[in-house]
Amino acid sequence: MNSKAIEEFRSFNRFYTSVIGLLDKHILNSSYTLAEVRILYELYHGKDVTASDLVERLSIDKGYLSRVLLQFAKRKFLTRERSQADTRVVLINLTQAGKKEFEVLNKSSNDQIKEILRKLSGKDLDLLLASMSQIKTILKQKNNYEKPDQRR
Amino acid sequence: MNSKAIEEFRSFNRFYTSVIGLLDKHILNSSYTLAEVRILYELYHGKDVTASDLVERLSIDKGYLSRVLLQFAKRKFLTRERSQADTRVVLINLTQAGKKEFEVLNKSSNDQIKEILRKLSGKDLDLLLASMSQIKTILKQKNNYEKPDQRR
DNA sequence: GATAAATAGTTGACTTAGTCAACTAGTGTT
């Protein structure tokens, strides 16, 4: 099979790993774990999110998650209330403080990316976004990256 | 500024993070750390590599690296000899066993990617690779992802 | 040419993120 293609694919992966690494490193200066940021992201973008939802979406250990959520609760970033329908599940929602916290992180990430994009010409920016969209649609159609394997 | 662009960029990053995560998870089944695999990769693709080289290229802690290299040396995956020119530096090279070890890992990764690419039509494959190359050239020109900040 | 400053790599001590398994409490199934 086309080993050139494989090598190019892997070359891109290495390259993009370092891109993501750079962006992540930036966020990590904000004294939050990557996992924590992702959790905040999910909570910010959903309502009545459950721990199981997060476990599934983020492929994170539920024990670990439980502790992270406990920390967030202590810091008043979120509220947890038992579901009426099923009292085993806890519905999680960000408080105003939690939303604020996420927004600060989010803005900082946006600013960093803005800085990167600002350096590009309009044409390059268009090309870049088109290429990204292209890759997403091609890889999404056949594979299921969205839902990684279940975690305990 | 164009906040749509930022959101698309970030959306791609999230998506590709999960792609890479999936690929990495695969390698991680091989009882090697990601860092270890990268180290093997660098050693395989270069000769007389030094610890400092690796620290710079992989943005890895030199203490941690030192221990990983020690393990590899114990397992006879590599040789370390003092440089004549500068006796502080140690020149690292993979042994046959080390090369073999990397090749096994490498083949396993290749097979996994082959599996992904196999599902694509020839046209999609071309588009995919073209998009990847596009992204690389656009992002590389203005930013320096290749050389992350120095580590101690 | 001696002394200071810098660099390569090692070591020890430690922290933190994440894992694993066992457990409680509640729900669905027969």
Place this chain on the structure above:
DNA sequence: AACACTAGTTGACTAAGTCAACTATTTATC
């Protein structure tokens, strides 16, 4: 009612990575 199953918590642990101090050597400065 008994059984299996799911949601979430807790305790015990480990691997990965960090940080700082140290040795040995090289380079720069006076």
